[in-house]
Amino acid sequence: MVYVRQKLDTSERRTCKTIGLSRSTQRYKATVKNDDEDLRLAMIGLAKQYGRYGYRKIAQLLRMEGWEVNHKRIERLWREEGLQLPHWHKKQRRLYHKDSSVIRLRPRYPRHIWSVDFVHDKLSNGRSYKMLTVIDEYTREALCVTAKPRMGHAEVLDALYPLFLKHGKPHYIRSDNGSEFIARDLQAWLRKVGIMPIQIYPGSPRENGYNERFNGTLRREVLNAEWFSTIKQAQVVINTWLKQYNHVRPHQSLNMRPPVPETLQQCGT
Numbered sequence: 001m002v003y004v005r006q007k008l009d010t011s012e013r014r015t016c017k018t019i020g021l022s023r024s025t026q027r028y029k030a031t032v033k034n035d036d037e038d039l040r041l042a043m044i045g046l047a048k049q050y051g052r053y054g055y056r057k058i059a060q061l062l063r064m065e066g067w068e069v070n071h072k073r074i075e076r077l078w079r080e081e082g083l084q085l086p087h088w089h090k091k092q093r094r095l096y097h098k099d100s101s102v103i104r105l106r107p108r109y110p111r112h113i114w115s116v117d118f119v120h121d122k123l124s125n126g127r128s129y130k131m132l133t134v135i136d137e138y139t140r141e142a143l144c145v146t147a148k149p150r151m152g153h154a155e156v157l158d159a160l161y162p163l164f165l166k167h168g169k170p171h172y173i174r175s176d177n178g179s180e181f182i183a184r185d186l187q188a189w190l191r192k193v194g195i196m197p198i199q200i201y202p203g204s205p206r207e208n209g210y211n212e213r214f215n216g217t218l219r220r221e222v223l224n225a226e227w228f229s230t231i232k233q234a235q236v237v238i239n240t241w242l243k244q245y246n247h248v249r250p251h252q253s254l255n256m257r258p259p260v261p262e263t264l265q266q267c268g269t
Contacts, residue, residue: 039067040077047083050249052221055083060250104207105174105198107138111167113198114143115174115211116160116181118151119218124229131238132159133218136167137174137210141246141259143167145218147235153183164193174198174208217245 005015016023046058059074107113119131130151134143146159173190175181177199190197200207222241228234250256
Protein backbone atom coordinates (compact mmCIF):
# COMPACT_ATOMS: atom_id res chain seq x y z
CA MET A 1 0.00 0.00 0.00
CA VAL A 2 2.77 2.46 0.87
CA TYR A 3 4.62 1.54 -2.34
CA VAL A 4 1.54 2.20 -4.50
CA ARG A 5 0.91 5.59 -2.89
CA GLN A 6 4.50 6.64 -3.47
CA LYS A 7 4.38 5.63 -7.12
CA LEU A 8 0.98 7.25 -7.88
CA ASP A 9 1.43 10.17 -5.48
CA THR A 10 -2.18 9.85 -4.30
CA SER A 11 -4.01 10.00 -1.01
CA GLU A 12 -4.79 6.93 1.06
CA ARG A 13 -8.52 7.23 0.32
CA ARG A 14 -8.06 7.37 -3.46
CA THR A 15 -5.44 4.60 -3.47
CA CYS A 16 -7.69 2.22 -1.48
CA LYS A 17 -10.62 2.99 -3.79
CA THR A 18 -8.47 2.37 -6.88
CA ILE A 19 -7.12 -1.03 -5.80
CA GLY A 20 -10.34 -2.10 -4.02
CA LEU A 21 -9.22 -2.18 -0.40
CA SER A 22 -11.01 -1.02 2.72
CA ARG A 23 -9.33 1.84 4.56
CA SER A 24 -9.92 0.07 7.89
CA THR A 25 -7.40 -2.60 6.91
CA GLN A 26 -4.71 0.08 6.80
CA ARG A 27 -5.53 1.45 10.22
CA TYR A 28 -6.03 -1.85 12.06
CA LYS A 29 -3.49 -2.68 14.75
CA ALA A 30 -3.46 -6.16 16.20
CA THR A 31 -3.85 -6.39 19.95
CA VAL A 32 -2.02 -9.28 21.56
CA LYS A 33 -4.00 -10.70 24.48
CA ASN A 34 -1.60 -12.30 26.89
CA ASP A 35 -3.27 -13.48 30.06
CA ASP A 36 -0.86 -16.34 30.66
CA GLU A 37 0.31 -14.90 33.96
CA ASP A 38 -3.20 -14.62 35.43
CA LEU A 39 -4.03 -18.07 34.12
CA ARG A 40 -0.78 -19.43 35.51
CA LEU A 41 -1.59 -18.08 38.98
CA ALA A 42 -5.10 -19.53 38.85
CA MET A 43 -3.71 -22.89 37.74
CA ILE A 44 -1.10 -22.95 40.53
CA GLY A 45 -3.77 -22.06 43.09
CA LEU A 46 -5.93 -25.01 42.04
CA ALA A 47 -2.90 -27.31 41.90
CA LYS A 48 -2.11 -26.41 45.52
CA GLN A 49 -5.70 -26.98 46.58
CA TYR A 50 -6.06 -30.28 44.73
CA GLY A 51 -2.58 -31.70 44.94
CA ARG A 52 -3.34 -35.06 43.34
CA TYR A 53 -5.13 -33.70 40.26
CA GLY A 54 -3.49 -33.79 36.84
CA TYR A 55 -3.60 -31.00 34.30
CA ARG A 56 -6.77 -32.29 32.62
CA LYS A 57 -8.82 -32.06 35.80
CA ILE A 58 -7.27 -28.67 36.61
CA ALA A 59 -8.20 -27.48 33.10
CA GLN A 60 -11.80 -28.52 33.69
CA LEU A 61 -11.90 -26.70 37.03
CA LEU A 62 -10.56 -23.57 35.32
CA ARG A 63 -13.34 -23.80 32.73
CA MET A 64 -15.85 -24.06 35.56
CA GLU A 65 -14.39 -20.80 36.93
CA GLY A 66 -14.95 -19.08 33.57
CA TRP A 67 -11.60 -19.46 31.78
CA GLU A 68 -11.78 -20.25 28.06
CA VAL A 69 -8.85 -22.67 27.79
CA ASN A 70 -8.13 -26.05 26.30
CA HIS A 71 -6.07 -28.78 27.90
CA LYS A 72 -3.08 -28.17 25.58
CA ARG A 73 -2.55 -24.66 26.92
CA ILE A 74 -2.80 -25.88 30.51
CA GLU A 75 -0.41 -28.71 29.75
CA ARG A 76 2.16 -26.20 28.42
CA LEU A 77 1.92 -24.02 31.53
CA TRP A 78 1.89 -27.16 33.71
CA ARG A 79 5.21 -28.28 32.23
CA GLU A 80 6.73 -24.81 32.45
CA GLU A 81 5.97 -24.73 36.18
CA GLY A 82 7.50 -28.18 36.67
CA LEU A 83 4.32 -29.62 38.16
CA GLN A 84 4.00 -33.38 38.37
CA LEU A 85 2.17 -34.95 35.48
CA PRO A 86 -0.13 -37.90 36.20
CA HIS A 87 1.47 -41.26 35.59
CA TRP A 88 0.18 -43.34 32.72
CA HIS A 89 -1.25 -46.65 33.79
CA LYS A 90 -1.61 -49.63 31.53
CA LYS A 91 -5.26 -50.49 31.09
CA GLN A 92 -6.43 -53.80 32.46
CA ARG A 93 -7.91 -56.30 30.05
CA ARG A 94 -11.67 -56.26 29.98
CA LEU A 95 -13.58 -59.04 31.65
CA TYR A 96 -14.85 -61.03 28.68
CA HIS A 97 -15.24 -64.69 27.92
CA LYS A 98 -13.77 -66.04 24.68
CA ASP A 99 -17.23 -65.83 23.09
CA SER A 100 -17.31 -62.09 23.96
CA SER A 101 -19.97 -62.49 26.64
CA VAL A 102 -19.54 -60.36 29.75
CA ILE A 103 -18.47 -61.90 33.06
CA ARG A 104 -19.30 -58.87 35.16
CA LEU A 105 -22.82 -57.47 35.34
CA ARG A 106 -22.61 -53.88 34.15
CA PRO A 107 -24.58 -51.00 35.72
CA ARG A 108 -27.33 -49.59 33.49
CA TYR A 109 -29.07 -46.97 35.64
CA PRO A 110 -28.79 -45.32 39.09
CA ARG A 111 -29.29 -47.70 42.03
CA HIS A 112 -28.80 -50.65 39.72
CA ILE A 113 -25.57 -51.87 41.33
CA TRP A 114 -23.81 -50.65 44.43
CA SER A 115 -20.34 -51.94 45.23
CA VAL A 116 -18.85 -52.24 48.71
CA ASP A 117 -15.34 -52.90 49.93
CA PHE A 118 -12.97 -52.30 52.83
CA VAL A 119 -9.93 -50.03 53.11
CA HIS A 120 -7.46 -50.56 55.96
CA ASP A 121 -5.23 -47.92 57.53
CA LYS A 122 -3.42 -47.06 60.78
CA LEU A 123 -3.59 -44.13 63.16
CA SER A 124 -0.53 -42.18 64.31
CA ASN A 125 -0.28 -44.44 67.39
CA GLY A 126 -0.16 -47.56 65.22
CA ARG A 127 -3.72 -48.74 65.89
CA SER A 128 -5.51 -50.18 62.88
CA TYR A 129 -8.98 -49.21 61.70
CA LYS A 130 -11.24 -50.15 58.79
CA MET A 131 -13.30 -48.11 56.37
CA LEU A 132 -16.34 -49.38 54.50
CA THR A 133 -16.70 -47.70 51.11
CA VAL A 134 -19.96 -47.78 49.15
CA ILE A 135 -20.38 -46.36 45.63
CA ASP A 136 -23.08 -46.35 42.97
CA GLU A 137 -21.40 -47.94 39.95
CA TYR A 138 -23.56 -46.10 37.40
CA THR A 139 -23.33 -42.53 38.74
CA ARG A 140 -19.88 -43.03 40.38
CA GLU A 141 -21.24 -41.26 43.45
CA ALA A 142 -19.47 -42.24 46.67
CA LEU A 143 -22.38 -42.91 49.00
CA CYS A 144 -20.37 -43.25 52.19
CA VAL A 145 -17.00 -44.00 53.77
CA THR A 146 -17.56 -45.28 57.30
CA ALA A 147 -14.53 -45.63 59.58
CA LYS A 148 -14.58 -47.87 62.68
CA PRO A 149 -12.00 -49.72 64.81
CA ARG A 150 -13.56 -53.06 63.87
CA MET A 151 -16.21 -53.91 61.35
CA GLY A 152 -18.12 -57.17 60.97
CA HIS A 153 -21.33 -57.99 59.13
CA ALA A 154 -23.44 -56.19 61.79
CA GLU A 155 -21.48 -52.95 61.33
CA VAL A 156 -21.78 -53.33 57.55
CA LEU A 157 -25.55 -53.54 57.90
CA ASP A 158 -25.57 -50.53 60.24
CA ALA A 159 -23.74 -48.52 57.58
CA LEU A 160 -25.94 -49.69 54.68
CA TYR A 161 -29.34 -49.22 56.31
CA PRO A 162 -29.24 -45.36 56.43
CA LEU A 163 -28.18 -45.34 52.77
CA PHE A 164 -31.26 -47.38 51.81
CA LEU A 165 -33.46 -44.83 53.60
CA LYS A 166 -31.72 -41.85 51.97
CA HIS A 167 -31.13 -43.08 48.40
CA GLY A 168 -33.46 -46.05 48.06
CA LYS A 169 -32.35 -49.66 47.84
CA PRO A 170 -30.30 -50.90 44.88
CA HIS A 171 -31.09 -54.00 42.86
CA TYR A 172 -27.65 -55.54 43.45
CA ILE A 173 -24.76 -55.12 45.87
CA ARG A 174 -21.36 -56.26 44.60
CA SER A 175 -18.65 -57.31 47.03
CA ASP A 176 -15.70 -59.65 47.45
CA ASN A 177 -15.84 -62.90 49.40
CA GLY A 178 -14.82 -61.45 52.76
CA SER A 179 -16.42 -62.98 55.81
CA GLU A 180 -18.16 -59.68 56.60
CA PHE A 181 -20.00 -59.74 53.25
CA ILE A 182 -20.86 -63.43 52.94
CA ALA A 183 -22.17 -63.77 56.51
CA ARG A 184 -25.43 -65.71 56.51
CA ASP A 185 -27.37 -63.10 58.49
CA LEU A 186 -26.36 -60.25 56.15
CA GLN A 187 -27.09 -62.28 53.01
CA ALA A 188 -30.48 -63.33 54.33
CA TRP A 189 -31.43 -59.76 55.28
CA LEU A 190 -30.46 -58.39 51.86
CA ARG A 191 -32.54 -60.99 50.05
CA LYS A 192 -35.44 -60.37 52.43
CA VAL A 193 -35.61 -56.69 51.43
CA GLY A 194 -35.23 -57.53 47.73
CA ILE A 195 -31.50 -56.89 47.15
CA MET A 196 -29.47 -59.52 45.30
CA PRO A 197 -25.87 -59.92 46.54
CA ILE A 198 -23.13 -60.46 43.94
CA GLN A 199 -19.78 -61.94 44.92
CA ILE A 200 -16.78 -61.60 42.62
CA TYR A 201 -14.60 -64.57 41.76
CA PRO A 202 -12.01 -65.26 44.49
CA GLY A 203 -8.69 -63.58 43.69
CA SER A 204 -10.21 -61.27 41.06
CA PRO A 205 -10.42 -57.80 42.69
CA ARG A 206 -10.67 -56.06 39.31
CA GLU A 207 -14.17 -57.48 38.94
CA ASN A 208 -15.02 -54.91 41.59
CA GLY A 209 -13.09 -52.31 39.61
CA TYR A 210 -15.27 -49.25 40.27
CA ASN A 211 -14.84 -49.57 44.02
CA GLU A 212 -11.17 -50.55 43.78
CA ARG A 213 -10.50 -47.40 41.76
CA PHE A 214 -12.31 -45.26 44.31
CA ASN A 215 -10.35 -46.87 47.14
CA GLY A 216 -7.11 -46.03 45.35
CA THR A 217 -8.19 -42.40 44.97
CA LEU A 218 -9.15 -42.26 48.65
CA ARG A 219 -5.75 -43.59 49.67
CA ARG A 220 -3.76 -41.25 47.40
CA GLU A 221 -5.66 -38.05 48.13
CA VAL A 222 -6.48 -38.53 51.82
CA LEU A 223 -4.90 -41.44 53.66
CA ASN A 224 -1.40 -40.95 52.23
CA ALA A 225 -1.62 -37.17 52.61
CA GLU A 226 -2.99 -36.94 56.17
CA TRP A 227 -1.89 -38.25 59.57
CA PHE A 228 -4.78 -39.02 61.93
CA SER A 229 -4.58 -39.42 65.70
CA THR A 230 -8.18 -40.58 66.21
CA ILE A 231 -10.81 -42.34 64.11
CA LYS A 232 -13.20 -39.41 64.66
CA GLN A 233 -10.64 -37.04 63.17
CA ALA A 234 -10.21 -39.35 60.19
CA GLN A 235 -13.98 -39.52 59.68
CA VAL A 236 -14.34 -35.72 59.70
CA VAL A 237 -11.57 -35.24 57.12
CA ILE A 238 -12.90 -38.06 54.92
CA ASN A 239 -16.45 -36.63 54.99
CA THR A 240 -15.12 -33.22 53.89
CA TRP A 241 -13.17 -34.83 51.06
CA LEU A 242 -16.22 -36.92 50.11
CA LYS A 243 -18.29 -33.79 49.44
CA GLN A 244 -15.55 -32.44 47.21
CA TYR A 245 -15.27 -35.82 45.43
CA ASN A 246 -18.99 -35.98 44.67
CA HIS A 247 -19.73 -32.32 43.89
CA VAL A 248 -16.50 -30.78 42.52
CA ARG A 249 -13.99 -33.36 41.30
CA PRO A 250 -14.24 -33.93 37.50
CA HIS A 251 -14.46 -37.58 36.39
CA GLN A 252 -13.18 -38.60 32.98
CA SER A 253 -15.75 -41.40 32.74
CA LEU A 254 -18.51 -38.79 33.18
CA ASN A 255 -17.22 -36.40 30.48
CA MET A 256 -15.24 -34.39 33.04
CA ARG A 257 -18.16 -33.58 35.32
CA PRO A 258 -18.59 -34.57 38.98
CA PRO A 259 -20.98 -37.41 39.94
CA VAL A 260 -23.38 -34.99 41.68
CA PRO A 261 -22.89 -31.48 40.24
CA GLU A 262 -23.87 -28.57 42.44
CA THR A 263 -26.56 -27.56 39.90
CA LEU A 264 -28.33 -30.90 40.31
CA GLN A 265 -28.00 -30.68 44.06
CA GLN A 266 -29.64 -27.24 44.12
CA CYS A 267 -32.44 -28.35 41.81
CA GLY A 268 -33.22 -31.22 44.13
CA THR A 269 -33.54 -28.98 47.20
